[in-house]
Amino acid sequence: MPGKWIWVLLLLQLSCYFSSGSCGKVLVWPMEYSHWINMKVILDELILRGHELTVVRPSSAIFVDSNETSSMKFETFPSSFNTDEMIDIISGIINLWTYELPRTTCLAYSPLLENLFRKFSDTWLNICKEAALNKELMSKLRKARFDVMIADAIGPCGRPTTLMETASRAEIWLIRSYWDLEFPRPTLPNFDFVGGLHCRPAKPLPKEMEDFVQSSGDNGVVVFSLGSMVVNLTDETANAIASALAQIPQKIIWRFEGKKPDTLGPNTRLYKWLPQNDLLGHPKTKAFITHGGANGVYEAIHHGVPMVGIPLFGEQRDNIAHMVAKGAAVQLDIRTLSSKDLLRALETVISNPLYKKNAMWLSTIHHDQPMKPLDRAVFWIEFVMRHKGAKHLRPLAHNLTWYQYHSLDVIGFLLACVATVMFLVTKCCLLAYQTVFKMGKKTKRE
Template sequence: MLHLCFFDSGRSGKVLVWPTDFSHWINLKVILEELHLRGHEITILVPSPSLTIDHTKIPFNVEILQLSETKETLMEELNTILYTSIFEVPSLSWWDMQVKLRVCDSAITNKELLSRLQAAKFDICVADPLSFCGELLAELLNIPFIYSLRFSYGSFIERVCGGLPTSSSYVPGSTSGLTDHMTFVQRLENWLLYAMSGVTYLYFILPEWDEYYSKVLGKPTTLCEIMGKAEMWLIRTSWDFEFPYPYLPNFEFVGGLHCKPAKPLPKELEEFVQSSGEEGVVVFTLGSMVQNLTEEKSNMIASALAQIPQKVLWRYAGKKPDTLGPNTRLYEWIPQNDLLGHPKTRAFITHCGTNGIYEAIYHGVPMVGIPMFGDQTDNIARMKAKGVAVEVDLRTMTSSDLLDALKVVINNPSYKESAMILSRIHHDQPVTPLDRAVFWIEFVMRHKGAKHLRPASHNLTWYQYHSLDVIGFLLACVAAIMFLVTKCCLFCCWKFGKTGQKKKRE
């Protein structure tokens, strides 16, 4: 028994976590719970006004980062930004431009906290690059770190900081809503998005962070340089979801790691689902970030739902719509995964968050997508291309638009067949996505990094990476040869002309 105890303790490690709120946390929490079950000690840094991370209900060590903002203030600000992003002109992320730096500073300037973290001797830091600073902490503590992410704006972080060799000719940029088969105009649009995301980061986002990181580390550096030191990038999608593109050895795809078999429904929900008979049910949710809709929108949606023969379970926390039909029930929370796995579920109306879409893929449920912000436009574009979803626009849709989309998805068997194909592909893996994610975290812990997986491109300057120095040298050689040849020809012509004139005089 003593031998087993010592052996087990030797395998366990200490994990420091720099998380991001909302669906990012939901996904990361699954990985942390599995690491915890395997005996690893987890310490998570949580901002005091965190909106979804309830530190009182997680079985990990928690360090609270005190901020002046309250949870209510952040939620009000978030709702304003979300409304602007959905119904008006999208703006730069409130988290990127305002809160993120204050959260980072609350950790970095806390000498007592840094001393405790230093004394704990962590083996690894797990961070989300959507919220900068995890990599800076890892640098200060001299420990390896890995990322867990879906995407960055325009995929700039993965391409430039991570070294991912993506081409705008067939790899759609994040938030573009394009596929891997683009027309000339779409390729132009995608190229401009790549360029715009680069300009946005290089001139509006990164300079402030570069200055901050240089000041903290006491030497000239950049955020991108520090991010490029990530040992592994755990991408929360996979090839059942993504369009194929080249990737690097230190990029691992773990999409759907949170998915699991459906559990029995609570009695009340099961009775309602069974009451639908052969028609089945439709599950409807707009995720955790959108708490309610305008009264006009909710009435328009309720009117469409009232016209289908299926029963509808709608997660909605706003005022009850006047047009709500007897076939529709409102819930502040629903067991989404268990409902999607129920045999009577016919369709899923979703805001197209990655977690929800993967649960639909896992259970083989076709979708009606209502994307609003972030990666949601990209997600529904992929599902449409794979034949498992229909898209409607929340800004412009009418009741008939939503009704028609539901009828197509439910009544056209090709959507269910395509969803089942994706489901079979997702399940046909040698290792589950969760086991794959945990393996690579433990791999980095065991070997104190994974430098052998990082490409040499991280050690090159931008002009070396694009071989501009080589091209410049070759052009200089060609120019020199052309110059010499031209000079020789001119000299020969001059010599020939002079000789000809002499002969003529003679």
């Protein structure tokens, strides 16, 4: 594994390991939190299509639950961390990134962010080593002879390697994004965009929640969630948010864990868990306050809901910036957030019809695809199985040495040619000069 972690927006890395048959035996190396939510959607679909899945997880896994009723087979290996310690490590990294990392200049931001990534990378590197050095686990996996491996972002390695080497072994990259969120850019043939593969038509809400939503009348509701990785806000921030929410006519459904804010209004209900997709698909939902995680952003796009973005860490700021540029969101800063800012942002996205119009335009683009994102993701996984890989789609740049990749051999040859020409020209000039000089001397003597 590389010495440092590089945050990647890629959800899945598909790589042919072990055997190359097409019997449908799939090995899965997942990540946690929202990554697992997306991964599990694909895995459930593969199971429905008759594939046999084995998920490798450390004993410290948080969301990847081996006790969950499923047709997946889980291989759990012992880890030096327990689940609570893993949660503390990740929460600490998130808090540092969200509240303490300076954002004034790149010179201040980049070195500290690199240190933060290194800490996160070291944690996962340790887990990878524990898996690779577990002889019983490795023996069991080799005997199983899997047809394909699905790894989330960066898969495990049994020997020291680099990020470039790991990435170059991927047959297909499935990107958790699409052109409703992204701006146009060239891509390689072994890349496909499957953003929103987890989105579904809205299902009925639980009765108590539905009654609360219906009580909003024509004003509707606002859905508020900062994702599964953020457990607590500071008291000051929570009270500022609650104060702003209490001043709008809409009812608020807020996913929140922690101390109940003192300024919480009667129009706001707190929940530890939300059926977010179903709420965003409800006809009374007017706006979505989000941290900008890919899952929530795509659910909002899927259902055409304008957003107020409060990005915290990772790619969230980039996601919200894209939504702002496309006229479907207003962005706020968690560090300077005030009640007045949030109130103004909510009034803007709810009262200005342009935000709803732009959100519905993105929703139309998202739905107007020849294949659903989930079907496309499954197709490419099965494609890799059927064709024993997808090497015909992989760029040959992966086969080049580092000096060939950077064209140093070509540059060296051209420099040598230029140097040779300059040497020859210089020699010719010197020879001509010497000839003329000698002839001049000879003339003078005569």
